[in-house]
Amino acid sequence: MLIGKPPDVPSSAITPRDKYLNRRRFLRNAVSSAAAAGVAALGAERLAQVISPGISAFADTRLQTVKSPLTTTGEQLTSFEDVTHYNNYYEFGVDKSDPAKNAGALPTRPWTVRVDGLVNKPKTFDIDTLLKLRPLEDRVYRHRCVEAWSMVIPWVGYSLSAFINQCEPLSNARYVQFLSYYNSSVEKWTSESNIDWPYSEGLRMDEAMNPLTLLTFGLYGEVLPNQNGAPVRIVVPWKYGFKSAKSIVTVRFLDHQPPTTWNEQNSHEYGFYSNVNPYVDHPRWSQKVERRIGLPFYAQRRATLMYNGYGDQVASLYNGMDLRKDF
Numbered sequence: 001m002l003i004g005k006p007p008d009v010p011s012s013a014i015t016p017r018d019k020y021l022n023r024r025r026f027l028r029n030a031v032s033s034a035a036a037a038g039v040a041a042l043g044a045e046r047l048a049q050v051i052s053p054g055i056s057a058f059a060d061t062r063l064q065t066v067k068s069p070l071t072t073t074g075e076q077l078t079s080f081e082d083v084t085h086y087n088n089y090y091e092f093g094v095d096k097s098d099p100a101k102n103a104g105a106l107p108t109r110p111w112t113v114r115v116d117g118l119v120n121k122p123k124t125f126d127i128d129t130l131l132k133l134r135p136l137e138d139r140v141y142r143h144r145c146v147e148a149w150s151m152v153i154p155w156v157g158y159s160l161s162a163f164i165n166q167c168e169p170l171s172n173a174r175y176v177q178f179l180s181y182y183n184s185s186v187e188k189w190t191s192e193s194n195i196d197w198p199y200s201e202g203l204r205m206d207e208a209m210n211p212l213t214l215l216t217f218g219l220y221g222e223v224l225p226n227q228n229g230a231p232v233r234i235v236v237p238w239k240y241g242f243k244s245a246k247s248i249v250t251v252r253f254l255d256h257q258p259p260t261t262w263n264e265q266n267s268h269e270y271g272f273y274s275n276v277n278p279y280v281d282h283p284r285w286s287q288k289v290e291r292r293i294g295l296p297f298y299a300q301r302r303a304t305l306m307y308n309g310y311g312d313q314v315a316s317l318y319n320g321m322d323l324r325k326d327f
Contacts, residue, residue, distance in 0.1 A: 063156050063218045068137035070211060072237075072309075075140065078151035080220050082294045087227045088145065089246060091180070091187035091199065099227035102188045106181065106247065108231040117177075117253040120168035127231050131217060134162045138221070139214060141237040144276045144308045150290045155235050156218030161209045169205075169253040177202040177258035178234055178245035195261060201245040202258035202272070203236065204317075212237055212313055216244075238310040240274045271327035275318070276308040280327045 089099035092106075111127040136156050143151045164176070182198035184190050190197055207213065214235040217224060224230040229246025236243050242262050252258070262270035269283055278288045291300045307314055318326075 061223045063136055063221055063223060065136045065138045065156055065221060068139045070137075070139055072140045072142060072152070075142065075152040076295075077140065077154060078292075078294045083151060083153055083219060084225050084228060086151075086293055088147075088241065089227055089229070090193065090195070091182070091190055091197070092227065093189050098188075100225075103226035103230075105186045106226040106230065107186070108226065111231050111249075113232065113248055114250045115167045115253075116250070118170040118173040118255060119253050120170065123167070125166075130163065130215070130232060133166065134158050136217065141212075141214070141235060142305075142308050142310075143235075143237070143241055144290060144304070146240040146242060146270070146274070146282060146287075148282075148285055148287060148290050148304075149293055150302075151293050154220055155214055155216050156221060157214040157216035157235070159211045160213040160215045160234065161211065163215050163251075164208060167251065167253065172255045173253035174205050175202055175254045175256065175258055176205060176208045177250075177252040177254055178248050179250035179252070180245055181247040181249050195265060198249075199245065199261050200258065201234070201243055201260050202254075203234075203243075204257075206317055207236070207314075210314060210317065212310060238275060238307040238314045240276060242270070243274050273318075273326050275314075275323065275327070276304065277306060277323055277327065278304040279306075280324055 085100045086096045087099040088096070089103060092099040092102040109127070113125045113127070113130065114122070115125070116122040135158065137158055138154060138156060140152060140154045143153050169176075178201045180199035182190070184197075187197075203213070214237075216229070216233050216235045217231065219225075219228060224233065229244075232248050233246040234244045234248065257272060260272060263272050276287075281287050287304055289301050290304050292302060293300075305311075
């Protein structure tokens with residue numbers, strides 16, 4: 001059941017993007033007026049955080065983008081409201097509505113990404129340098145969660161390969177590891193879990209260099225909301241969603257397969273590769289069908305596509321592999 005709306009209401013009827021953005025503009029204006037009048041004892045910025053967690057009252061959130069030939073066509077977009085309020089981000093809570101409530105405390109400026117491991121020279125990139133590295137592209141991708149629900153999201157970013165080339169990895173670097181931001185005083189659920197933080201994910205180098213793998217800074221033309229992995233994350237559209245690491249602070253190049261959070265938690269349920277595969281069930285549910293968030297209840301269920309529908313672009317990466325063993 002979707003949170004906050006009956007199941008027969010289509011995504012298109014819930015907070016259209018233009019109205020949502022108009023609401024944000026209204027909040028900025030209202031907060032500014034309140035501050036000028038001396039009304040908000042909390043202060044203008046804090047008042048905005050209370051009203052709309054994770055969104056700065058005064059930040060310029062719009063991103064300049066170009067169209068990408070790699071975008072997915074023929075799919076109805078999931079509403080901005082659902083994309084930003086139905087999330088998995090366990091550092092901020094286990095319920096789907098928790099990240100939107102709790103992630104406002106995530107400090108996204110200043111922000112740096114450290115590169116180390118098997119590279120010509122360790123280096124650190126600030127977020128503004130990354131944003132200017134190459135033109136930002138609009139890319140619509142299907143997003144498939146291992147819990148058997150899915151969305152269609154218009155991401156903003158560019159191919160991760162452009163960033164990797166700037167990192168100058170050595171010839172023996174075969175894997176890339178991503179480590180997420182971790183601060184137990186900011187992230188609400190970490191002390192209650194048995195997860196070994198910070199969150200870690202990884203890809204084989206050829207997966208990371210595939211043009212579909214996206215270094216991501218925004219969605220719906222706006223900077224990433226905190227609950228969606230601000231200010232920079234990975235999106236790997238042919239894999240289950242947990243492979244797309246959020247709020248990245250370290251990128252590490254290795255000659256061996258890195259430890260990854262959910263694989264370490266339960267390797268029987270969460271393989272390192274975690275490609276979307278309807279023929280390999282999760283031990284507790286089938287992966288043959290999925291539920292598209294935001295559609296009317298009768299239209300939500302659909303067949304899961306191999307590699308989430310991106311087989312033409314990525315199937316060759318796994319030639320000769322046993323996809324039931326290397327799942």
